Amino acid sequence: MSGAAYESVIGLEVHVQLATRTKLFCGCLNVYGADANTNVCSVCTGQPGALPVLNGFALELAVRAGLALGCAIASRTKFDRKNYFYPDLPKGYQISQLERPVNGEGSLRFVNEAGEERVVRIARAHLEEDAGKTMHPDGDRSSLVDLNRAGIPLLEIVSAPDLRTPQEAYRYLTELKRRLRYARVSECDMEKGSLRCDANVSIRPAGATELGTRTEIKNLNSFRNVERALAHEIERQTAVVEEGGSVVQETRTWREDEERTETLRSKEEAEDYRYFPDPDLPEFELEEERVDAIRAALPEMPDVKRARYVGSLGIPEATADVLTADRDAAEWFDACVAALPDGGDAKGVANAVTGVVLALANDQGVSIADLRLTPERLVEVVGLVDDGTISRQAARKVIAELDAGDEAPAEVVERLGLAQVSDEDALGATVDEVIAAQEKVVEDYRGGNENALNALVGGVMKATKGKANPQLARELLIRRLGGAGG
């Protein structure tokens, strides 16, 4: 049988660290990169008698995430103990949610690599605490443990096995991250560990409805590696089946250096977690008014924004994608649209934001929201381009100057002498000079060489030190020389 006889089935388990100030059940700070064991207390190190108190803001962020993912929010929720022994887990159990997760079923919509709209179901998204970190210093026979991370709030988002290709997994993750960042739930930075992903994958004969035996891949440190690891794992499973064997349910690890997955532990070694309700954290009600208030405070989600940009503002899809990739950029653009006069050039503004302003922020290593340039000023500059006062090229300079000082656009144009020569008489004289000086090029043009016209426009631009309105220069040249071959 050929490889195309099989289809792959993928489900992702994503952990995100919630952007709270403090941990899930104690007042220790939730910060990245602090000295080892400096953000710890009797609760998060599991001292006898210490009692957990739920962080209300963590709960709010979990609900916010649930709403951003279209999840049904539980009316009652509770915490359970998941028991296992590991040096990074001081209590001997992790507080998690088994039976009544804060967020029930939801879904995530995205466009896949074939351009098809896909809706992937989310099975649940529950709260739990993070574990500490063990370290094994090189050349040392001892191991170290850092409990700063122990007790940091996590949301585990479990997808249904609805993804079909590694590329879809990549796109699902990208959209998930975009939504969670819009909702300001988490940084979702895989490099800093604030987003982690375990990938489950199986294969089955194409057209089958039953699920095949899956493996789970851990230690994935980027979306690209999730995609790569899945592709390799699908290849491996397919080879196993084609050779007459069967896939063994197990946990595998991605060896980035060797571009392959390898067995970490088999199903037989899988732990029994002996879950039971945490007696220190009684079940409680999530009031509807509280959920409604959180819903009301959610920003417009990126897919809705994108549809609005394309549909009612006439912005090209690719530009709308760039604008909505980041909430700060989208809101900065929204502020531009708000400042736009009636019938203003939204598309021109969108191009300036994606083509110039985002690059400016990027060069400075800051968010677009922290630029000195304001949306109102940018709209003025685009207006100057549209009415022919300055060229697109000059607009770039003006924008950079606006971000460096407190001048108004018109002042920058004046100071740098960037106003275009759009006056026919003034430009006509220069056009005549260029025609007289470039006999050979004029001859080429008259002989039918259209490119020669560009050279002549270039000549006019050079003679005016870039200030000529290139459109007008072209028109005047054609008027004087007649059409090509004329």
Ligand code: ADP
């Ligand atoms: P567990 O309780 O062992 O963690 P779950 O049923 O919660 O198992 O599933 C964990 C993840 O594995 C989910 O994202 C789910 O979609 C995915 N999954 C389950 N079965 C399969 C399968 N046969 N093939 C691919 N993914 C699967």
Ligand code: MG
């Ligand atoms: Mg699981």
Ligand code: ZN
């Ligand atoms: Zn603590």
